Amino acid sequence: MKCTITLTLICFIFIIIPSVYPRTITWQQIKQATGILKAISGKDVSRQLQIKDLYFKRGSYIKNIQITHVDIPRISIKGSWKKTIIVKASNIGLGLTADWRVKKRVLFIRYRESGTLRASVTNVQFSVTLHMQTFRVANCSDSIGSFKVKLRGKLLAWVVRTFVNVDKVLKRKLKGKVCSLLIIELYRK
Structure with a gap:
């Protein structure tokens, strides 16, 4: 609820502050500003990422x-509301779930384990620079802080963790996805 109230206030800022300047703002730009806020909100991100x-x-x-x-x-x-706007979000947290399976051979022993994993990603940040006249993205950057994975399996999930560095693999896959999602959302509106 706190996030929705904040986004509503930001939407009013997009509408009220530009009207102070002699430049007029169109209904399409208001819709695009609302689209930006929806793209930033957690519900849309978790559904589409x-x-x-x-x-x-x-x-x-x-x-x-x-x-x-x-x-x-x-x-x-x-x-500056005449040229560019920089929208920054920080301290974003994500929760992930997945299924995993590992087949390994250690010396002469075959090993097979499967289960679920839960991951928490913290300190994700992104920054989007928008041109006010065209509402197009000039620059976008994102970074991922820490990534913690908990494996749950039948017996030896800790053995799997020693063979496969799941944290780094998932962090690499998630890198750049936030910016690409925001750009797609902005151009779709």
Whole structure:
């Protein structure tokens, strides 16, 4: 609820402040400003951000990767309202769930384990620079802070963690997805 109130206030800022200047704002730009705020809100991000399944050697995989929740506690808007606006969000948290399976051979012993994983991503940040006249993205950058994965399996999930560095693999797959999603959302509106 706190996020929705903040986004509504920001939407009013998009409408009221530009009207102070002699330049007129069109209804289409108001719709685009609302689209920006919806793209930034957690519900749309968690519904549309998808990560492809990961397949490794010898039948190992991470499948059904889903984002369960997105928390965006802090959004700031800066810039000159005549030229560009910079929208920044920081301290974003994500929750992921997935299914995993590992097939390994250690010396002469075959090992097979499967289960679920829960991941929490913290301190995700992004910054989007928009041209006010065209409402087009001039620049977008994102960064991912820490990534913690908990594996749940039948017996030896800790053995899997030693063989496969799941944290780094998922972090690499998630890098750049936030910016690409925001750009797609902005151009779709």
